[in-house]
Amino acid sequence: MKIYPEEVTVNFFYNLFGTIISLPICFLAEPNLSSWRLSSDLAAVAVLYSGLFGFSFLCIVHIWGIHLKGPVFVSSFKPTSIAIAVVMSAIFLGEAIFLGSVIGSLILCTGLYCVLWGKAKEEEEMREDDCGLSTTINGRVPLLQSQQS
Template sequence: MEMATGNGSKELVLATMAMVAVEFSLVLSTILLKAASLKQMSFFIFTAYCYILGSFVFFLLASFFKRKTVLPPSKFPLFSRIFLLALLGFSAQMLVCKALEISSPTLASANNNLMPAFTFILAVFFRMEKVAFRNSSTQAKIIGTIASIFGAFVIVFYKGPKVISSFSSLSSLSSSPSSDLLQRPSNWIIGGFLLTIATLLTSFLYIIQSQIMKIYPEEITVNFFYNLFGTIISLPICLLAEPNLSSWKLTSTLAVVAVFYSGLLGLSFTSLTHMWGVRLKGPVFVASFKPIQIVIALVMSAIFFGEAVFLGRY
């Protein structure tokens, strides 16, 4: 019994470390995407390349680990859910990309405060979470849900005072091209609205991931089909949005780094770890780490870009 408890503790520590690492990876990916977009890289092209590279990564992983894809007898429930997963993922990615275009990576990270709330509500609705009001765990989740919703609304709608001034040692960035990343967005509220819808779709995505893991608990194979379906969905749409094939050439170093980091490491690592976490601890556990992103984003923006920190929006 003690050994089982010890294994459970190690599993929880490992899962926690993995989730925190994922949030760091996502913040960096978001910052790179925003920076590359300022160099005229299309979000449509970025998304299509990420799905293509993701398919390649998971095909290699499946081949390397010599996975035997023993599919369940009834394949439709599995593949229909993976296709829905890819559709939700693509839709959420498009909304995030558009929101980044008119707002900032800090807002994108801050809006993730809503994800634990949305995921918990959906998990209760789909009977994945039991609500016992006298249970301390349920009480903590309800308080966390209310706090996360309140925090997200403060960030989007409240124009608060400056909490930390920009670092004077990095003030030289204000005259550099990279300082465009720090320009105050003019469509903060619209960006927040788009990000809220994307967050809701991502919460649905976690719920569906949980269902898929019960049917077929093979993260690498599922992620291969997820990225393959994502490629099938995104490529025609992205080609219609960007019909000029010359624009698909990655001309800037920043665009190449953003695409290869996100496609080969950032988003692939994220989807694999999230699916593993959902199978291990459930969708609410995975979503509960999302608020860490705002802390990481603020620290990175303050240290590396000299950005001032405000209470609420700019």
């Protein structure tokens, strides 16, 4: 984002390539084209509503997150939507939670915590370097520091 700070364009390409990657997978998973037809007007309205309003809200939240914290945080929180969907479906729809969902959610949350911890450590080191307080990392001089002019 430092090189190309256009959040809207980055979000557009993120969604475009996600669509391009998932389109063939969807047709491989369900090759019967008749199952892709919407059977009722209510189904068409639901798809249009979620496509227009839900996706727009999602894009706005992603752009806002990229603007505030950068793309690492947005991409890190993306997998947690799966864990949130599992919890919400159990609460509101009464679906059963399986052991695989719990283990997967724990792995996702652990990975998210590790990324956030690493990002916080990186920002802390960058702040120290910007203030001129520290030119070493854990008492060691970074590689190629002497090569900088």
